[in-house]
Amino acid sequence: MSNVAIEHQAGAASAGDYIALLKPRVMSLVVFTGLVGYVAAPGAGDWVLGFAAILAIAIAAGASGALNMWFDSDIDAVMTRTQARPIPAGRVAREEALMLGLTLSALSVVTMVLAAGALAAGLLAFTIFFYAVVYTMWLKRATPQNIVIGGLAGALPPAIAWAAKTGSVPLDGWLLVAIIFMWTPPHFWALSLIQHRDYADAKVPMLPVTHGPKSTRRHVFVYSILLTPFVLAPAFTGLGGAAYAITAAVGGAFFLFLAWRILRSKAGEGIAAEDKPARDLFGFSILYLFALFAVILVEKVVAG
């Protein structure tokens, strides 16, 4: 019977393996940006309904992660960054991830309908669909613009939360979406400059693989410039106050400086020492996005 026991090793998966399927780190970012969208939206809001809406966004993000790991297990098995994920490691069966993803998708959308109504639930369902089907199944393997367009899924949570609180999404709500959307390409292309060999092995058409590192460095710089007006815009619409304006301007200038350093570097050419500018921008981009949203959150809370 020992051979049976080995065949069924997947049955020994721990709760931690299922949590890993939900991509908790992505989830935490989405919860944070969603929370900021909820707090920034006008009105008092009901804290139970607000909690339910943010929870629904978190569960939907987890569901998207599980669906992504179900579909991408072949890629994950090749890339060193993702080899230890539960499916390529053999602890969870692909079907389990699929079922978990579908079940949680349904639960999250149902919860959102109950707590926040049709618009927020519709946007949430669209986000799951966009990430799991449009990005994962189609764009990721088809075009080097994959992360540019696919980034929309990761950008939408503030708009969903805004809709959950007020029933509509005005310009300020979409500005929060636009900031994350425009931030995603330089953020991920900086990462891809460091990890392009992995993507090449997995045959994922990331920009350094298809167009080379030089073109990628130019793309990072140009998209960093394009990001700037969107980051500054909340200071003019009233969404952000003085603290936001300073954070956005100073951080934005440093972001552009780091992007310019990438442009002038040989990052992504396969020499580890040359990748430092890319690693710097990748690290700072996370801090910058977090700071921008945190300042909006604090300003709203302080203003009451």
Add this chain to the structure above:
Amino acid sequence: MSEPQTDLAPESVELTPEQIKARRRRNLWIALSIGGFMLLVFLITLAKLGANVIERPL
């Protein structure tokens, strides 16, 4: 015991103690999740109805 019973499925898969423990933990988590979801729906219902219940036409 010499003849295997046909109506009852024979023990074709023997789970290791480790797997039984893992299964029990998974079941517990599923139960907690379902319970949590029920509680959430209840709380949403309360929040949505709230004072409106009193103000409804009789």
